[in-house]
Amino acid sequence: MILSKRLYPPAVIGIIGGGQLGKMLAQSAQRMGYKVAVLDPSEDAPARSTCHTFIQADFSDEEALVKLSDMSDIVTYEFENIDAHILRNLVSDYYVPQGAETVLTLQNRTSEKNAIRDSGASIVPFENVSSRGDVESFADKYSYPLIVKTATGGYDGKGQYYIGSKEDLTAENIPFEDREFIVEKYIDLEREVSLTAARSAGGEIVYFPLQENLHRDQILYRTIAPARVAYFEQAKAEVKKIMDAMLFVGVFTVEFFIDKEGELYVNEIAPRPHNSAHYTIEACNISQFDAHILSVTNQPLPEVYQHQDAIMMNLLGEDLDRLGLELFDYSEWNVHLYGKSDRKPARKMGHVTILTDDIDMELIKLKKNFEKES
Ligand code: ADP
Ligand code: MG
Known part of the structure; x- marks a missing residue:
């Protein structure tokens, strides 16, 4: 309808x-x-x-x-x-309003990556694989290191296998018979960035600032916005190609890799709010959540601007174990706790957002206060 x-x-x-x-x-x-x-x-x-x-x-x-x-x-x-x-x-x-077809395409990494490639956006070499032999053939073409990922159901690095060499491939027990997998080139990353955009039911498009993301153990650890690299226009152009090929209503985020040569590649797309844009709640005139609600209710979208630079740190279970109630000692930390009762070391339990005029200084403070390093 x-x-x-x-x-x-x-x-x-x-x-x-x-x-x-x-x-x-x-x-x-x-x-x-x-x-x-x-x-x-x-x-x-x-x-x-x-x-x-x-x-x-x-x-x-x-x-x-x-x-x-x-x-x-x-x-x-x-x-x-x-x-x-x-x-x-x-x-x-x-x-x-978000429809069915875009999210169904994005549910499966093979169809997702095919759609990204078909849109003309830049993507790292990948292939659908169903055996160790398939991965070896891919390695003959593209060489190691590679990464094998489940085609469906993966998030926060779940269902991913780093394959540095043929020995790793032999050692890893990848359950090819139970699941569908893709293999792709493992990139020596210079940086990861993401771009969040919203398209209203009326067709207006707004972009949030480029976000710079640091992952640890394949889980988002920290976002800095705006990113300290000048890829905003290039990322926007890539997002535009994807949007011309796929229908989006609501907020969505495109994740990118930047390799050591400075090449920008699309990694994946999330057709919903995204962890790397949580900072928008405090740092922008509208949050990604506001943008989504305005989009799907067919309201006009304002131009997005950011009041102040921001750092967002995810709070995993292990971070909460370490920080305890000290979390509330740092008045510059905007604390968000999601209210999950079951705390696990790698589970996202909340996040903090810090607004600052001095990202470098704040990162030094975070090393000491958040990571407890002297
Ligand atoms: P998920 O669906 O779990 O977010 P991603 O494909 O985004 O899966 O992988 C999670 C993280 O793992 C990435 O943000 C990146 O840090 C790392 N990673 C994934 N694929 C590659 C790759 N081909 N090369 C280098 N790092 C990768
Ligand atoms: Mg990802």
Whole structure:
């Protein structure tokens, strides 16, 4: 269904997925006066505390998704892996501005990377592989090091195998018989950046500043915005190619690699709010969550600007173990805790955002206070 009119509060926004992204979307929607209904399988989903109606149900429970849609004026999702058949049904019967086809393409790394390549954007060499032999043939063409990734369901580096040499390939027990995989060239990274953009239902596009991302163990560790490298225009041009090839309504983020030669490559696309744009809550005139709510409700989008430079640090379970309540000792840290009860070392439990006029000085302070290094 297509919505040609603007949707004003107190309309109900139904959100599929009640993790931290769902929670922050709900907070933004509620600030504007919308009502929010959330569906999530977890009893203590972060967004449960920030919605008017909570449906605890599995993402594969079509009846529950229909119930959510029936009580909502529009349906949006922060969760990417909704079943294709169910999502297509929802899109045909309800107003789901993000649609089905883009997210379905992006659910699978093979179709995602094919779509990026077909759009003309630059991407590292990759191939779909179903055996060790396939990876070896790829290595004959492109040489080691390589990285093998599950085609579906991976996030925060889950389901990834670094293959430095043929010996690594022999040693790794990659379950080719159970899953689909891709292999790609492992890049000697100079830096990683991401660009978050939003497209409204009316076709307006706005871009957030270029974000510079540091990962540790393949999980986002820190974002600095604006990025301290001059790739904004080039990244925008790459995003534009992708947008011309795929339909986006709402907020989305394109992740990039920059190699040691200075080449920019698209890594992947997230058709939803993204961890690397959390700093926008404090640092910009509108947050990525505001941009998403405005987009899907067919409201006009303002030009984005950033008030002050920002650093965002993720708070994993292990960071909380280390910092404890000291987290609140640093008044310049804007603390976000998502309210997850089950703390695990590598689980994203929250984040902090720091606004500053001196990124270098702040990084030195963070080494001492956040990492506890002298
Ligand atoms: P996820 O879906 O888990 O975010 P990504 O493909 O973005 O998967 O990989 C997570 C991180 O792992 C990247 O941000 C990057 O730091 C590292 N990584 C992934 N692929 C490569 C690659 N081909 N070369 C170098 N580093 C990589
Ligand atoms: Mg990624």
